[in-house]
């Protein structure tokens with residue numbers, strides 16, 4: 001669907017040049033919700049804006065359905081952009097136009113008939129649950145309502161791709177959830193590929209299928225969300241997971257305070273149903289001390305974490321760990 | 336007194352009305368061009384932008400009376416005369432046009448960059464962005480700018496009166512200055528003040544009424 005090859009973007013300011021995106025390679029599948037997470041300044045916005053060339057890449061190529069976006073002339077680019085919707089952190093609604101007129105905007109660009117526009121906008125209003133706000137102005141709406149108008153507007157032309165640059169970052173957690181579930185519904189019902197830029201792990205956890213972690217212009221880790229949660233490889237990924245409110249054990253538990261072996265288990269939904277820990281206790285001659293535990297509800301499954309202290313002889317502890325590993329549980333030895 | 340004042344008031348209104356229309360017709364497109372040709376604009380044209388800016392600055396640096404005299408030949412060409420209310424519309428329009436261009440430029444620049452970006456992301460053409468986004472979004476501010484233009488033109492038209500343009504300014508000078516009829520001058524000045532105040536009030540009210548922000 002979207003193929004990003006060796007993409008780089010340098011900002012040139014007089015003599016100074018700054019590389020915001022460095023040699024990024026990504027493949028995004030059709031119908032996927034693909035997250036790109038990173039701290040502020042990591043280059044996420046620059047990267048996503050290269051996809052519809054709001055920002056001109058310095059080098060590299062971007063293919064959408066095998067068409068090289070980077071080589072399109074202005075007019076072809078303009079037409080291609082109609083197939084790529086975009087939503088923004090600050091909504092970017094037309095302040096002087098009603099909700100209806102805002103959603104009608106992309107249709108009126110196409111010169112669609114009044115009747116068609118009327119019908120289509122009403123349909124979209126219903127879809128995003130804003131029928132009663134049809135004649136309101138953006139200034140009369142809450143943040144979540146504004147973003148729903150922006151989403152309706154972005155999908156009015158039935159695009160293949162929806163780009164979201166921090167689309168939920170200006171919203172409170174509850175509103176964020178409702179916007180994310182709307183986006184998920186759009187993906188499921190229309191098969192639109194969604195690329196989500198965010199700095200919030202909640203967003204990734206909630207709806208993304210896969211996620212790329214960006215740092216200083218580079219993609220430093222790329223995996224399914226499940227795997228990232230189970231086994232984050234980079235420090236950045238780990239700190240994003242820890243940024244979730246229920247993931248604070250690593251800071252609290254100081255391994256040197258314990259005599260036994262500290263391990264951190266990560267398991268997926270299915271493994272969570274099996275009483276593997278109690279089995280390990282029974283089968284091996286060890287004692288187990290539970291230090292902390294949490295579960296992250298992901299988009300399609302759950303990832304649980306447990307931090308345990310295993311007390312017993314070295315051999316028994318090693319055997320217990322290999323038993324757990326065989327049960328498809330990711331085991332990280334903390335000490 | 337009324338016999339003197341009413342015709343002069345009508346002359347002033349006539350001059351101001353038409354010079355507003357012509358200066359906006361000249362200045363508005365210039366303002367749009369200034370905005371779209373600037374750096375990172377929709378239609379980046381640095382050279383054109385530089386030329387436009389220089390012309391506008393040059394025209395704005397001329398004192399109005401001198402510009403008016405310099406433009407006598409042009410008035411003669413278009414209207415057939417150099418003095419009188421109709422002839423005065425030519426220099427009034429031309430001297431206000433660069434002002435309008437600047438005012439429009441600053442109104443259009445107030446439009447949120449994000450909205451323009453969004454329009455680009457939707458595949459809008461430049462003319463579509465100008466007519467469907469830039470102008471409607473800037474409209475309240477444009478109305479305030481036109482209000483300011485009208486007020487300026489009332490002032491300029493009073494000045495033009497002193498070199499044969501007619502109107503309230505002419506009346507005030509002819510009677511107040513040359514014939515020492517201070518009462519006529521005071522009435523003329525009071526009417527100008529009332530005119531300015533009402534235009535400002537109307538402009539503010541209208542801009543506020545249509546602003547949905």
Ligand SMILES: Nc1ncnc2c1ncn2[C@@H]1O[C@H](COP(=O)(O)OP(=O)(O)O)[C@@H](O)[C@H]1O
Pocket residue numbers: 011012013018019020038039040041042043044045046047
């Ligand atoms: N127009 C620009 N000119 C120069 N530097 C820029 C420009 N836009 C962004 N940058 C720089 O590029 C880096 C990445 O920016 P951005 O892509 O916005 O990051 P993110 O969206 O991850 O916060 C930042 O260091 C930023 O300062």
Ligand SMILES: [Mg+2]
Pocket residue numbers: 044045046166
């Ligand atoms: Mg950003």
